[in-house]
Amino acid sequence: MALINTEIVDHKFVISLTEWAVDRYRSTSEVTLSEDMVIINSDDVTSILHKLESIYGSLGFEFHPFKIGWYNSLVRPIFKLDYNEDTVAFLIISSPNMFERAFVPFLQKQSNKLNGLKDPIDECMQFYLSKIKEIFSDYNVKVVHDFELHPNRRPKIVMQSVAHASGAAYLYHPSSLAIDEQSKKMFGVCIHPKYGGWFALRAVAFFEDLQCPDLLRTPPCDVVPSREDKIKLLELYNFNWADWKFRDIIPVAEKYSDLQIKYFNATPGNREKTSSNVVKCLDNTPCSAYGINSDREIPLESKRSTSIMTFLLPQPHMSLLNCTAVEDFHIFQIMK
Numbered sequence: 001m002a003l004i005n006t007e008i009v010d011h012k013f014v015i016s017l018t019e020w021a022v023d024r025y026r027s028t029s030e031v032t033l034s035e036d037m038v039i040i041n042s043d044d045v046t047s048i049l050h051k052l053e054s055i056y057g058s059l060g061f062e063f064h065p066f067k068i069g070w071y072n073s074l075v076r077p078i079f080k081l082d083y084n085e086d087t088v089a090f091l092i093i094s095s096p097n098m099f100e101r102a103f104v105p106f107l108q109k110q111s112n113k114l115n116g117l118k119d120p121i122d123e124c125m126q127f128y129l130s131k132i133k134e135i136f137s138d139y140n141v142k143v144v145h146d147f148e149l150h151p152n153r154r155p156k157i158v159m160q161s162v163a164h165a166s167g168a169a170y171l172y173h174p175s176s177l178a179i180d181e182q183s184k185k186m187f188g189v190c191i192h193p194k195y196g197g198w199f200a201l202r203a204v205a206f207f208e209d210l211q212c213p214d215l216l217r218t219p220p221c222d223v224v225p226s227r228e229d230k231i232k233l234l235e236l237y238n239f240n241w242a243d244w245k246f247r248d249i250i251p252v253a254e255k256y257s258d259l260q261i262k263y264f265n266a267t268p269g270n271r272e273k274t275s276s277n278v279v280k281c282l283d284n285t286p287c288s289a290y291g292i293n294s295d296r297e298i299p300l301e302s303k304r305s306t307s308i309m310t311f312l313l314p315q316p317h318m319s320l321l322n323c324t325a326v327e328d329f330h331i332f333q334i335m336k
Contacts, residue, residue: 037084042215045088048136048207052090055135059128060098061202064091066166067215068206074161081157086211091159091166092129092203095195099260102128107279119268120275122147125202132205140208146201159201163190167218169199172230179231189237189246193221197237197247198255223250 045065052063069085094102106124125145133141148156164171173188192199224230229249236246247255256264259278266274 064166
């Protein structure tokens with residue numbers, strides 16, 4: 001692999017990598033296809049998972065495979081999905097660094113039309129995750145986002161139940177704790193074993209024509225084992241959610257940056273202004289001028305604080321620009 005070092009980080013390059021990867025992986029599909037339903041094995045599911053991770057992993061997305069039957073077993077009849085129980089799907093979650101690695105470059109790309117974005121995060125997710133259908137164009141892939149509703153305003157899918165079914169995060173629900181009457185007014189919350197509450201359930205990619213009878217289920221990790229802490233978690237989430245303390249119910253490996261917290265703390269009506277301020281930070285205007293602390297410690301060998309601009313691509317990836325050769329190059333993989 002021949003790479004030339006550079007210190008230039010271009011948001012257009014981040015976007016074009018995704019588009020380049022689409023063409024690459026459409027031409028390297030390893031699973032035998034047909035026009036009818038395809039029965040695959042767990043190794044085939046793993047192969048699809050690795051392709052998704054190699055494209056999206058460094059953008060801050062995680063993928064967790066599951067079977068529709070696992071999800072249907074957890075939800076009320078009104079929320080059950082009309083698929084064969086062995087149909088394969090992938091939960092898509094965003095880790096804390098998705099904001100800087102995917103969302104910020106998206107904002108910069110859209111900087112001349114921020115006023116026209118209804119919800120920048122939602123449109124960002126649609127932009128990146130729509131590529132899955134192109135990457136696997138020989139399959140019947142349907143991506144359903146967390147914000148999608150039926151005409152009667154009922155969610156198309158219960159994302160927290162998907163998280164539990166796929167093993168990605170444990171769903172702590174008041175009904176399982178048999179607490180007092182107050183529990184009827186409380187909602188459940190998912191906790192990730194690595195990120196605690198510092199993550200988001202973004203979408204599900206359904207591979208509608210793929211079934212995998214032998215896919216083994218991975219149970220979610222119960223990382224809040226004591227009943228007292230479970231009750232504390234639910235109380236923090238339901239009654240004190242604005243202070244974000246529920247997210248730290250367990251020690252976490254990574255959490256949202258100050259810039260990301262400021263963005264999500266903004267009311268929906270003010271997020272357009274906050275988005276504009278993020279872009280101004282990228283244009284080398286001191287972020288402190290907009291009340292934003294953009295410095296964040298990066299876990300590199302020589303740990304150091306850098307500005308938000310650094311996060312357009314993590315330091316190990318900065319040699320990707322101006323490549324003279326790309327040989328067996330799995331785009332977006334962590335480069336040692």
